[in-house]
Amino acid sequence: MPSDIVVVGAGVSGLTTALLLARTHKYNVTVIAKHMPGDYDIEYASPWAGANYLPVAQRGTPSETYERNTWPELARLASELPEAGVHFQDTVIYRRAKDVGTPTGDWFAELIKADAWFKEVVPNFRALSQSELPAGVDGGTSFTSVCINTALYLPWLASQCLKHGVVVRRAILSHILEAANLHHSGKRADLIVNCTGLSSLRLGGVEDTTLYPARGQIVLVRNDPQVMASISGTDDGGDEATYIMHRAAGGGCILGGCLQKDNWESQVDPNLAIRIMKRCIELCPKLVPEGKGIEALSIIRHGVGLRPMRKGGPRVEREVIDGVPVVHNYGHGGYGYQTSYGAAQAAVALVEEASQQPRARL
Ligand code: FAD
Numbered sequence: 001m002p003s004d005i006v007v008v009g010a011g012v013s014g015l016t017t018a019l020l021l022a023r024t025h026k027y028n029v030t031v032i033a034k035h036m037p038g039d040y041d042i043e044y045a046s047p048w049a050g051a052n053y054l055p056v057a058q059r060g061t062p063s064e065t066y067e068r069n070t071w072p073e074l075a076r077l078a079s080e081l082p083e084a085g086v087h088f089q090d091t092v093i094y095r096r097a098k099d100v101g102t103p104t105g106d107w108f109a110e111l112i113k114a115d116a117w118f119k120e121v122v123p124n125f126r127a128l129s130q131s132e133l134p135a136g137v138d139g140g141t142s143f144t145s146v147c148i149n150t151a152l153y154l155p156w157l158a159s160q161c162l163k164h165g166v167v168v169r170r171a172i173l174s175h176i177l178e179a180a181n182l183h184h185s186g187k188r189a190d191l192i193v194n195c196t197g198l199s200s201l202r203l204g205g206v207e208d209t210t211l212y213p214a215r216g217q218i219v220l221v222r223n224d225p226q227v228m229a230s231i232s233g234t235d236d237g238g239d240e241a242t243y244i245m246h247r248a249a250g251g252g253c254i255l256g257g258c259l260q261k262d263n264w265e266s267q268v269d270p271n272l273a274i275r276i277m278k279r280c281i282e283l284c285p286k287l288v289p290e291g292k293g294i295e296a297l298s299i300i301r302h303g304v305g306l307r308p309m310r311k312g313g314p315r316v317e318r319e320v321i322d323g324v325p326v327v328h329n330y331g332h333g334g335y336g337y338q339t340s341y342g343a344a345q346a347a348v349a350l351v352e353e354a355s356q357q358p359r360a361r362l
Pocket of ligand 1: 010011013014016033034036043045048050051053054121122171173174196200205216217224266304305306335336337339
């Protein structure tokens with residue numbers, strides 16, 4: 001039975017998996033990572049996310065299960081634990097027919113359906129009437145979602161891990177099996193959980209070449225439009241996007257964005273930033289006082305993050321590498337928060353499965 005586990009990665013995937021493992025009281029868990037909550041780095045996707053719950057998984061895929069199973073916990077946090085930095089927020093999603101087949105249109109394909117699979121999952125789902133649609137919009141839905149203040153939520157997850165006995169340490173690995181020597185007990189770990197996101201592309205022993213980045217650029221502002229809003233595309237390019245979400249507990253309002261596949265650029269593109277701000281005001285005029293433009297936005301910071309996309313969807317799988325059981329949980333693209341609990345539950349099930357196998361000799 002694996003009892004000493006090292007989780008590699010302290011993004012939303014690693015911390016959620018470590019927390020669910022620790023809550024079983026069956027495992028001694030060490031989390032090791034190059035980046036921790038509080039850091040902002042291009043190799044660390046989690047702080048840059050909005051983050052909200054806008055399901056995009058195709059019906060019948062594992063990602064649908066992950067998203068479906070994540071909602072109840074996010075809703076519980078929003079209802080019962082204000083200290084987690086998650087709150088309910090109503091959202092509208094607009095659809096333009098002309099966006100079909102563009103990168104952003106494809107990203108939104110499930111989200112914009114009037115009979116979306118998640119209509120029974122989230123509260124207050126409904127199709128918008130014609131009279132509620134702005135000019136140039138062909139359809140839309142609204143429902144109650146959540147928005148997560150990642151600047152509060154990631155440290156909260158880390159605190160929950162500590163409360164449950166998890167030991168958290170910094171380390172940089174060049175090979176996944178190095179983790180086996182980093183358990184806080186000083187003993188060799190029985191099992192490694194790999195939650196290294198996009199870095200699994202280059203991490204020795206994993207080198208998953210189906211991973212690729214989808215660059216996202218955001219502007220964080222103090223303005224509060226009181227609603228979340230997104231639209232299926234823009235007239236500024238097929239890989240640009242427009243979305244607005246207001247974070248809980250003074251976290252500011254995220255204006256996005258873009259979905260630039262295979263773009264590794266870590267620096268802010270100032271022209272794109274201006275397009276994002278203009279489009280967001282167009283989408284939601286209540287962002288600024290009537291008659292005002294982007295000069296009325298109070299900017300906290302600009303940001304760039306790389307979504308860990310993976311051809312074929314996220315990898316939540318078990319394998320044995322040189323005799324060491326490894327459970328992978330990475331490749332959650334632009335949906336790592338909204339899949340977090342479902343994917344971590346699946347990863348914990350794989351750890352349990354590994355525990356049924358004869359103990360590996362390390
Ligand atoms: P990461 O957060 O990248 O964490 C990886 C961890 O592994 C880090 O701790 C890192 O230091 C560690 N690591 C990597 N390599 C090594 C190594 N060699 N040695 C040691 N440690 C290592 N998702 C949503 O659900 N909703 C949203 O609204 C949303 N909006 C987004 C907006 C933007 C602009 C972006 C960029 C992403 C958004 N996402 C959203 C997606 C979400 O942010 C990601 O899917 C998620 O953060 C991935 O988390 P992760 O833990 O898998 O990876």
